Amino acid sequence: MGAGAVGRSVAKLAGEYGHTVTALADSSGAVVDADGIDVAAVLARKRGSGTVGDAEVATALDAPYDALVEATPTTLSDAQPGFGHVEAALERDRHVVLANKGPVAERYDEVRALAADSRGEVLFEAAVAGAIPTLSTIDSLGPERVRAVRGVLNGTANFVLSRMAAEGLDYEHVLAEAQDLGVAEADPSFDVEGTDAALKCVILANVLYDGGYTLADAEVEGIRSIPGSALELAAEDGRTVRLIGEVSDGSVRVGPRLVPENGTLAVTGTTNIVQLETEHAGQLNISGAGAGGPETASAVLADVGRLPPVD
Amino acid sequence: MSESDVRSYTVRLELQDEPGELLRALEPIADNGGNLLSIFHERGNVTPRGHIPVEVDMEATPERFEGIVEALRDAGVNVIRAGSEQYSEELVVLLVGHLVDTDLSDTLSRIEDCGNASIDDVALSAPDGTDELSSARVRMDTHAGAVEETLATVRAVADRKGLHVVEPLAEGGDA
Numbered sequence A: 001m002g003a004g005a006v007g008r009s010v011a012k013l014a015g016e017y018g019h020t021v022t023a024l025a026d027s028s029g030a031v032v033d034a035d036g037i038d039v040a041a042v043l044a045r046k047r048g049s050g051t052v053g054d055a056e057v058a059t060a061l062d063a064p065y066d067a068l069v070e071a072t073p074t075t076l077s078d079a080q081p082g083f084g085h086v087e088a089a090l091e092r093d094r095h096v097v098l099a100n101k102g103p104v105a106e107r108y109d110e111v112r113a114l115a116a117d118s119r120g121e122v123l124f125e126a127a128v129a130g131a132i133p134t135l136s137t138i139d140s141l142g143p144e145r146v147r148a149v150r151g152v153l154n155g156t157a158n159f160v161l162s163r164m165a166a167e168g169l170d171y172e173h174v175l176a177e178a179q180d181l182g183v184a185e186a187d188p189s190f191d192v193e194g195t196d197a198a199l200k201c202v203i204l205a206n207v208l209y210d211g212g213y214t215l216a217d218a219e220v221e222g223i224r225s226i227p228g229s230a231l232e233l234a235a236e237d238g239r240t241v242r243l244i245g246e247v248s249d250g251s252v253r254v255g256p257r258l259v260p261e262n263g264t265l266a267v268t269g270t271t272n273i274v275q276l277e278t279e280h281a282g283q284l285n286i287s288g289a290g291a292g293g294p295e296t297a298s299a300v301l302a303d304v305g306r307l308p309p310v311d
Numbered sequence B: 001m002s003e004s005d006v007r008s009y010t011v012r013l014e015l016q017d018e019p020g021e022l023l024r025a026l027e028p029i030a031d032n033g034g035n036l037l038s039i040f041h042e043r044g045n046v047t048p049r050g051h052i053p054v055e056v057d058m059e060a061t062p063e064r065f066e067g068i069v070e071a072l073r074d075a076g077v078n079v080i081r082a083g084s085e086q087y088s089e090e091l092v093v094l095l096v097g098h099l100v101d102t103d104l105s106d107t108l109s110r111i112e113d114c115g116n117a118s119i120d121d122v123a124l125s126a127p128d129g130t131d132e133l134s135s136a137r138v139r140m141d142t143h144a145g146a147v148e149e150t151l152a153t154v155r156a157v158a159d160r161k162g163l164h165v166v167e168p169l170a171e172g173g174d175a
């Protein structure tokens, strides 16, 4: 579900991973073929007419499939339409792989309850830091052996802060540049106010502490209030400012923080980094692309590959 | 023994949660020539044995200090740590907002008033003039173990004046 940057990349790469795409839907239409849709043709149509097919969107939910890939827009509170898609798949005893953060950030406990009653499973590696294998790493360490997770989890905010520091420019200026480059959306509030990073941290908290968290449990501050002069003062002292998400001791916090300029967490540009503080394995740092169509699709397809056969 | 030999010391005491316990623990300090500087009560924090940790800063000559620690132990007070370093952790924060209008020096002295931190240096940057948004980098020294309390004070003081605080990230073991 969803034929945006992520959904299109998943459809394009699925064949290479040995999967067949039996249905694809966007907000206004769907295409279904039990033998596999012609991905190239469908995406050409999407480019031309704006939609993937003439069928009703809901027909994709009734199509034959083993795993539903949820890549519709992330929404807050009721997390729709994503949550409804998760529900529909699990009720049919099908698996779900989410790129969409909404259902597992805002309604994690409900998703878990639905999964418990279903033969289908739910995986969501792509929802946290795109291509970076965060959740599978936590899974192999054992969530109870991860003491804390910190990181730079939003590429847009990181681009803005690192450009401001490097060029001595102010927020507004760098944001406009980021929008020109396509790094920031026309409405960047989700990214610069810390909401996006907070949703990822909430998902991490749900995984580490076995549920119970929503965005309302996170302390969130964005980067709008950071002037260039603050970054200069930090730089004079060998430090810089990054929007850091932190999950530790049961609490979730996102805000601009001072970090050593050459430290591990001071990644530049749109790079993300996840730092795990573990019981026996010390500190692990994984950095890479936190967003992008093919990058995120690779995490989605890795999840698909992890799922057991249905039926 | 000359006055110049007087140094600052921090001792960490573990007290039973009983009335009069703190007073009883402080007596040996004054009695043995120590000059009490501050007492930091870690309220809400209880040791595994159910005791309440209290950090006491004092000035004394090294000789007298030894006598104080001895007297404390004789009085049945559990002395966990007795060192000569009064302040031991460096803490740097950024403050952003109308720093000049809100009286920066008052802001700083309120932070110091909490008794956990001493301010080392302050750098102010007001590129658009002092009427506009400005930033300050504040470096302070704080007691080991009192970093969280100090940050809480900074947050509270800043909050009251509508300032933003950019706190340092305590990266475990990272350079």
Ligand SMILES: NC(=O)c1ccc[n+]([C@@H]2O[C@H](COP(=O)([O-])OP(=O)(O)OC[C@H]3O[C@@H](n4cnc5c(N)ncnc54)[C@H](OP(=O)(O)O)[C@@H]3O)[C@@H](O)[C@H]2O)c1
Pocket: A001, A002, A003, A004, A005, A006, A007, A025, A026, A027, A028, A050, A057, A070, A071, A072, A073, A074, A075, A081, A099, A100, A101, A102, A126, A127, A128, A129, A130, A290, A291, A292, A293, A296
């Ligand atoms: N982009 C990334 O790098 C990235 C990384 C990690 C996670 N994610 C998450 O992955 C999801 C997809 O991201 P994206 O960048 O691909 O978003 P996007 O480009 O905005 O695409 C969203 C897609 O969902 C479709 N859609 C909207 N409502 C729908 C509905 N009710 N039924 C079916 N389809 C519907 C849209 O249809 P139209 O085409 O008709 O508008 C569009 O094709 C989001 O939740 C995002 O937070 C993205």
